[in-house]
Amino acid sequence: MCLSPEGRAALEQNPDYSSGHTALSWETGLILAELVPEAASEVLARARAFGQSRIVGVHNASAVEAGWMTATAVFTMQVSSPNFHGDFESARTELAGLRAVAKSKPVGCAAEAKSLAQNPY
Numbered sequence: 001m002c003l004s005p006e007g008r009a010a011l012e013q014n015p016d017y018s019s020g021h022t023a024l025s026w027e028t029g030l031i032l033a034e035l036v037p038e039a040a041s042e043v044l045a046r047a048r049a050f051g052q053s054r055i056v057g058v059h060n061a062s063a064v065e066a067g068w069m070t071a072t073a074v075f076t077m078q079v080s081s082p083n084f085h086g087d088f089e090s091a092r093t094e095l096a097g098l099r100a101v102a103k104s105k106p107v108g109c110a111a112e113a114k115s116l117a118q119n120p121y
Helices: 005-012 020-035 037-053 061-078 082-101 109-116
Strands: none
Touching: 020 037, 020 061, 020 082, 037 061, 037 109
16 A cells, blocks of 8 residues: 555554454464364464454454455465465474474363353454
């Protein structure tokens, strides 16, 4: 967008501005869900909850929804890129190695899952 620095700063403080934190968490969730499909539901629930947390005092609900849509569109474009596929396969290999030596889930995961299962809206 063609905006002055002042105009951009004002727009970024507007609660209707798409949530970048939501977009980042949702895209990260989409990538991790692809890398570890057996944990996709848990990963996406956490990514969704992070976006919803932005509604309290930072954004309105439609700005969070716009963040989810933006991330989904970007992810959809990325998966058609050969460079992305190369990076993705490298990440899959690295993650598999980390998971092979990982210990059990940290304490508190069950309580967090129970909390995430309740949609606050």
